[in-house]
Amino acid sequence: DQEAIADILPVGCERAVQQERRGTGDAVRAGLEPLERFRGDVMVLYGDVPLVHAGFVAALHRRHLEAEAAATLTTSELADPEHYGRIVRDDDGGVVRIVEYRDATPQERAVHEINVGLYVFRADALRPALGRLTSDNDQGELYLTDVVHLLLADGHTVASFRSDDEEMCRGVNSRVELAAVNAAMRRRLVERLMLAGVTVEDPATTYVDYGVEVGRDTVLRAGTHLLGRTTVGAACEVGPHSFLRDAFVGDRARVVSSHLHECVVGSGCSVGPFAHIRRNTVLAEGARAGTFVEIKNSRIGERSRVPHLSYVGDAVVGQDTNIAAGNITANYDGYEKHATTIGDRVRTGSDTVIVAPVNLGDDCVTAAGSVITRDVPPGALAVTREEQKNVEGYAARRVAERRTAPPS
Incomplete structure (x- = not known):
C-alpha cells in the first residue's frame, strides 16, 4: 500500500514507484530516478528484511568506505538457508557472484552463506550496471544481484560484510x-x-x-x-x-x-x-x-x-x-x-x-x-415512574384460574 508507506516516511523523504514488477534491479532503477544528479553512496535495503537496525546499517557503511568498494553487500550464514540467494566465492574468499536460489545448481544450494538483501553502492558505478541487466533467468526478471558480477567484470572492487545475527538477517517470504x-x-x-x-x-x-x-x-x-x-x-x-x-x-x-x-x-x-x-x-x-x-x-x-x-x-x-x-x-x-x-x-x-x-x-x-x-x-x-400498586391475592387467583381453565 503506497499511501500507507508514505504516511510513515519522515518529512523530506521522496518516494519513487516501480510501475511494473520487473524485479529488484528494475526497482532500484526506479528508486534512482529522483536522484539523477546524486554522486555519493546509495544504500539498498530489501523491504522483506524488517529487523535490520540502524547500528548495523552504520557499520555496513563504514566497511564500504574502508574497502573503497564500488559495492558492499551483507551476508550471513544460516543453519537452514532455504530459498535465500547464495554467495559464491573464489578460492581466495572473494565474492564472485550472488546466485538466486531458483537459478542455483545443487552444489550452489549446498552453500550456507546467504545474501541478506542490504547493500551499499557507489552511485556512479551502480547506474551503468543497472542499464546492462538482462532478464535471462528462471523468473524472467532484472536481478539486482547480477550487478555484483557486472561490477567485478568491469574491474571494480566488491566487498562483503558478514553478520552473525541470524535473527536480524531473516527475510519474509511466507x-x-x-x-x-x-x-x-x-x-x-x-x-x-x-x-x-x-x-x-x-x-x-x-x-x-x-x-x-x-x-x-x-x-x-x-x-x-x-x-x-x-x-x-x-x-x-x-x-x-x-x-x-x-x-x-x-x-x-x-x-x-x-x-x-x-x-x-x-x-x-x-x-x-x-x-x-x-x-x-x-x-x-x-x-x-x-x-x-x-x-x-x-x-x-x-x-x-x-x-x-x-x-x-x-x-x-x-x-x-x-x-x-x-x-x-x-x-x-x-x-x-x-x-x-x-x-x-x-x-x-x-x-x-x-x-x-x-x-x-x-x-x-x-x-x-x-x-x-x-x-x-x-x-x-x-421522578417519572408510575406509583406502585400492590394487588393482594393475585398469585393465588392466577393459580386457581389455570387449574379451572379448559385444556387447550
Whole structure:
C-alpha cells in the first residue's frame, strides 16, 4: 500500500514507484530516478528484511568506505538457508557472484552463506550496471544481484560484510516467516520497555507496537495489547487482557480487561473490568468507568463515576457525579445523534434512561427507573415512574384460574 508507506516516511523523504514488477534491479532503477544528479553512496535495503537496525546499517557503511568498494553487500550464514540467494566465492574468499536460489545448481544450494538483501553502492558505478541487466533467468526478471558480477567484470572492487545475527538477517517470504519476525520485533520492543523500568508480567503474551510509549513503574499484565500511537503514563496498571489503540492514559491509572480506542484516560482514573471506552471520549482526572460500561464521544468530569452496566454516548458529565447502574443515554432518534449534559454532583438512580437532548442541572437527583425526557433543574428530584400498586391475592387467583381453565 503506497499511501500507507508514505504516511510513515519522515518529512523530506521522496518516494519513487516501480510501475511494473520487473524485479529488484528494475526497482532500484526506479528508486534512482529522483536522484539523477546524486554522486555519493546509495544504500539498498530489501523491504522483506524488517529487523535490520540502524547500528548495523552504520557499520555496513563504514566497511564500504574502508574497502573503497564500488559495492558492499551483507551476508550471513544460516543453519537452514532455504530459498535465500547464495554467495559464491573464489578460492581466495572473494565474492564472485550472488546466485538466486531458483537459478542455483545443487552444489550452489549446498552453500550456507546467504545474501541478506542490504547493500551499499557507489552511485556512479551502480547506474551503468543497472542499464546492462538482462532478464535471462528462471523468473524472467532484472536481478539486482547480477550487478555484483557486472561490477567485478568491469574491474571494480566488491566487498562483503558478514553478520552473525541470524535473527536480524531473516527475510519474509511466507506467513510463517512473517509471524516469526513479528515475534522477534515484539520481543525487542517489550525488552526495551523493561529496560526502561516497565514491568511486563508475561512478555510472550504482551503485544506492543513500534512508537508506543509507556512510563516508568507501570505494570503490563498478561494479554495486554498496546497498538498504534498509544501512550501510557507512569505507575499505571494495564491488563490483564486489555486492548488499547491510539489511546492516552495518564499517570497512576488502572485499565483492567478493557478496550480503549482513540480516547483519553486521565491521571488516577480507573477503567474496567470489561469496559469499552470509544473514540473521542475523555475521562478527566480521577474518573471511573467500571464493569460493563461503554462510553462514546463523551467527557466524564473529574472524580465522576460510571461504575457498572451503563451506556454513555454524546454526553458531557460534570465533576463528582455518580451515574448509577443500568443508566442509558438514549442519544439516537433513528435519524440523528443528540447530546446530553449532566452537571456537577448529580446522582442518578439505577435504571435511569436519559432521552437526549436533555440537561440535568447541578446537584439534581433522578429516581430509580425514571425515563428523563425534559430538563431537570439544579437541585431537583426527577421522578417519572408510575406509583406502585400492590394487588393482594393475585398469585393465588392466577393459580386457581389455570387449574379451572379448559385444556387447550
